[in-house]
Amino acid sequence: MRRVTGVILVGLLSAACTSGQGGSATATLRFQELYAPGNAFADATKAYGDAVTEATDGRVKFEYHWSNSVVDSDQVAGAMRDGLLDMARLQPPASPEKFPITNWLASAAHQSTRAFPAGLLQQIGAHLEFALNSRVLEEELKELGIRYVAPLALVQQYDLFCRNSITSLQDLQGTPIRVAGETWVKEAENLGAQPVTLPAAEIYEGYQRGVVDCVMTYPTHYIDSGLWELGGHYVPVSLTGWNQDAIAISRSTWKELSAEERRELLSNVRVWIETFVQQQLDKYWRFAAKAPQHGVEMLEPSPEIQAKVDKHHERVRESMIESAPEGVQNPAALLDRYEQLHGKWLGIIQELGFNTDGTGLRDWMESLGSGSQPPEINLDPWLDRVMQEAYAPLLSEIK
Numbered sequence: 001m002r003r004v005t006g007v008i009l010v011g012l013l014s015a016a017c018t019s020g021q022g023g024s025a026t027a028t029l030r031f032q033e034l035y036a037p038g039n040a041f042a043d044a045t046k047a048y049g050d051a052v053t054e055a056t057d058g059r060v061k062f063e064y065h066w067s068n069s070v071v072d073s074d075q076v077a078g079a080m081r082d083g084l085l086d087m088a089r090l091q092p093p094a095s096p097e098k099f100p101i102t103n104w105l106a107s108a109a110h111q112s113t114r115a116f117p118a119g120l121l122q123q124i125g126a127h128l129e130f131a132l133n134s135r136v137l138e139e140e141l142k143e144l145g146i147r148y149v150a151p152l153a154l155v156q157q158y159d160l161f162c163r164n165s166i167t168s169l170q171d172l173q174g175t176p177i178r179v180a181g182e183t184w185v186k187e188a189e190n191l192g193a194q195p196v197t198l199p200a201a202e203i204y205e206g207y208q209r210g211v212v213d214c215v216m217t218y219p220t221h222y223i224d225s226g227l228w229e230l231g232g233h234y235v236p237v238s239l240t241g242w243n244q245d246a247i248a249i250s251r252s253t254w255k256e257l258s259a260e261e262r263r264e265l266l267s268n269v270r271v272w273i274e275t276f277v278q279q280q281l282d283k284y285w286r287f288a289a290k291a292p293q294h295g296v297e298m299l300e301p302s303p304e305i306q307a308k309v310d311k312h313h314e315r316v317r318e319s320m321i322e323s324a325p326e327g328v329q330n331p332a333a334l335l336d337r338y339e340q341l342h343g344k345w346l347g348i349i350q351e352l353g354f355n356t357d358g359t360g361l362r363d364w365m366e367s368l369g370s371g372s373q374p375p376e377i378n379l380d381p382w383l384d385r386v387m388q389e390a391y392a393p394l395l396s397e398i399k
Helices: 012-020 040-055 073-081 100-108 118-132 135-142 182-190 200-209 219-224 251-256 259-267 269-294 303-322 331-351 361-368 380-397
Strands: 003-005 026-032 060-065 087-090 146-152 158-162 176-179 194-197 214-217 232-239 245-250 296-298
Touching: 026 251, 040 060, 040 245, 040 259, 040 269, 060 259, 073 087, 073 146, 073 245, 100 135, 100 182, 100 303, 100 331, 118 146, 118 269, 118 331, 118 380, 135 146, 146 251, 146 269, 176 182, 176 200, 182 194, 182 214, 182 303, 200 214, 214 219, 219 269, 232 303, 245 251, 259 269, 259 380, 269 296, 269 361, 269 380, 303 331, 331 380
Parallel strands: 026 060, 026 087, 176 194, 176 214, 232 296
Antiparallel strands: 003 026, 087 245, 146 245, 158 214, 158 232
16 A cells, blocks of 8 residues: 555545545555666656656655565565555566466567567557557456556567577577576477576576576667676577566555546656667667677578577467467457557558668668767657557546
């Protein structure tokens, strides 16, 4: 439950209810973030909180708990339900038994164009619109006593960072690769590699010591984790991305807030997304431009690797239909909707003038020319569409 302050308090619960009816009490929401300031996720969370506080004239404030300092990721939902936290960034793969449908959907995170940043913008918009209007996902969270503020698909595609040169399928045979979960276990096995699970905090040491020869993640993480400082080889293969992040709020806290406060919590998701995406643009540019200075070789793998990945993705739909968890009554229709929205958002991205013809980081850098600074990209037209398509229906229902 949130902490509530006012001029005169006669019982916290009473004051909370007064605020929920539009009173003048102040809500201090306890928000747990997986990372600390200086990381793109944490910086986006802080910018979001500041925007909400300003928009509510200080009636909603935030008490931040960085680096999972209250509970571990697998306990976040319970902590919100039990009143230890009001809001948090969810990591469903940490507790798959609590989020069977959300984790099942992870295997569908390969729908976007490979062009950067077009594919990232497409994926964020499509996933937001899908998840915010998905009854089965809403029910999954409802049973846990929480609800979405922002379901976010924030990694366009995973690729590889390896100690040794990887340019062919043969090079991958038996190679130990750190993976993020079951979806990526299957990606590694499809390539003949050996999947290895390591907690995020152990990736750097695992790579440094040779516990794994490759790490399957993405350029921003290669910088933030310090991997690029160890040198290696960047293998730009387009693997399944990540659609598992979410900002969630306790349902009891949500009920205590006034209609205006709820609207501001949703409306200012725009600030979170803009802050995060701008950092991605900066980090991707930095990685491509500066990685060679750290001893990182940018490889051009054989097309046979991507062809093998693409064949695997073609089979994923049928396997997802067969393995759909209880609660997904019509998995084919649900996946149809997910695919259709990615098609819709590809059209939106093209309409807004983003280049969708490239195949990844190298093509994006070539399109920028030889500039010495990260590009400045106006995200406002895209953010306008995100709020219009994904959030306008929700905002109109808040009375």
